[in-house]
Amino acid sequence: MTIWMNTLTATLSIPNLGSSVPLLATATEGEADSALVLASVLLSLVVIYFASKLGGEICFRINLPPVLGELVGGVIVGVSALGLLIFPEGGATASDSLLMQFLQATSSLTPETAPAVFSAQAEVISVLSELGVIILLFEIGLESDLKELIRVGPQAAIVAVVGVVTPFVLGTVGLVYLFHLDIIPSVFAGAALTATSIGITAKVLSEINRLTSSEGQIIIGAAVLDDILGIIVLAVVASLVKTGEIQVINIVYLMISAATFLIGAILIGRLLRPFYVNLINQMKTRGQLLLVSLSFAFVLSYIAQVIQLEAILGSFAAGLVLAETEKRKELEEQILPIADIFVPIFFVCVGAKTDLSVLNPAIPSNREGLIIAAFLIVVAILGKVVTGFSIFGQPNLNKLAIGVGMIPRGEVGLVFAGVGSASGALSPSTDAAIIMMVILTTFVAPPLLRIVFSEPVPVPQEQQPNP
Incomplete structure (x- = not known):
């Protein structure tokens, strides 16, 4: 399936404050640190698994398909609610991601390198998806x-x-x-x-x-x-x-x-x-x-x-x-x-x-x-x-x-x-x-x-x- 390739193509241009900012140009300003990319992916997986199990368990206990709970859990942690797991193809930027903000507060991630890490993290999660x-x-x-x-x-x-x-x-x-x-x-x-x-x-x-x-x-x-x-x-x-x-x-x-x-x-x-x-x-x-x-x-x-x-x-x-x-x-x-x-x-x-x-x-x-x-x-x-x-x-x-x-x-x-x-x-x-x-x-x-x-x-x- 070429969905992840389409996702990569879509992320090559991220709308930011009404303008189109090429991702490749952003990456040259601050290259993605592989350690920070790994850290962001690990945090994303924690968020994904927590949301899926919490939603699935709730649905199972009320006699509904657990897959519905996984979907609703994704809605809650995604762009519609908490903003923990968001993707650039929807027009979001690193500054919109609470996960990126958490990384900046707890690691060496800087605002300059955040866009490159954000894009790489989204690409990896999309491939895993x-x-x-x-x-x-x-x-x-x-x-x-x-x-x-x-x-x-x-x-x-x-x-x-x-x-x-x-x-x-x-x-x-x-x-x-x-x-x-x-x-x-x-x-x-x-x-x-x-x-x-x-x-x-x-x-x-x-x-x-x-x-x-x-x-x-x-x-x-x-x-x-x-x-x-x-x-x-x-x-x-x-x-x-x-x-x-x-x-x-x-x-x-x-x-x-x-x-x-x-x-x-x-x-x-x-x-x-x-x-x-x-x-x-x-x-x-x-x-x-x-x-x-x-x-x-x-x-x-x-x-x-x-x-x-x-x-x-x-x-x-x-x-x-x-x-x-x-x-x-x-x-x-x-x-x-x-x-x-x-x-x-x-x-x-x-x-x-x-x-x-x-x-x-x-x-x-x-x-x-x-x-x-x-x-x-x-x-x-x-x-x-x-x-x-x-x-x-x-x-x-x-x-x-x-x-x-x-x-x-x-x-x-x-x-x-x-x-x-x-x-x-x-x-x-x-x-x-x-x-x-x-x-x-x-x-x-x-x-x-x-x-x-x-x-x-x-x-x-x-x-x-x-x-």
Whole structure:
């Protein structure tokens, strides 16, 4: 993924008091001390981990997805509130960062060298954030099951396709013709509406004992396929942002490239599975499974990157391939601590870069952003609810429950928002509107699922109490 490169490009010019100050010129006035850069990165990680765990723990205790807590924690420590973790691409300078001010008070950092240290620190954190999302998609791929997806059959496929196409078309067309947004941010916002968080839905279905029901199986299968379709859509849209061109032949080419890469990577990976397992079994040094698997994921991510797709598509494909090996369970256990280190960086950074002040209704220029947010929320909910009613010929299915189960965007929606924000395709108001849509859909889905599945679950005879 080239987000960190886009971030670096964006930081080459930092608005300061209404003027544009070249970063390279600033760096010559005071070169970044590597020790101070390391110190600032360490402090940033402390802030990130504290915000992610505090927010995650609070959300977990009130029966909400911890990822929401990481996002909200990022908002609190970011540009919208405390200003501890801020980034130059948003127009901030070193003097705006409380972390830089703390370094100046406790170390040898001077106002002259602060801009260079601030820029280097932001770049390092951005790179770590990108590693986080690559590992996240690798983990999602490991949790996916292609055989289960095939077993669920055409019903899940119909739900998934309708759940991707409907909100994407409604969102994109609405933003272009109702709000007169440019085509690229409209397409990106429409793409963000296509996601479905399989983790959130699966957790709720498990809690209410509906995971093995027909509705539950269709929801999970469709959510898995949604992940695949969503990654392809994200890769296509992000590539369009890079080229700056919206042409039908370009879109078709990118879609074919993404699909060919994903299918080809899976087929080739299946051929290499015996070699992979034998290599792991023959190695005697510590960490052989984790390092070989991550190397495979990084190689596919690199290939996806150099052919103008997104690195996350490669890591997702690697996860799908390795999920079919006998090492899957062991690898899932070993990747968890790595994900615990890097993935929170991504989500906290997404929250930290979100300037919620652009949605302040007291400022007239912000009101359009609020209206866009309301529009996206309506499309996000209705665009998924209709998916259940796309299944014909099965009157016994709870079709409303299927549609509601597809509503939550969760971490998948945040991936779209983070990619769009870092690529520069989204304005601050549109980016914040997408974040609001992700938060609301993730909040409302769990209670709505409980309501639509309000009928009591039959208790097996052997579990019924004796009279």
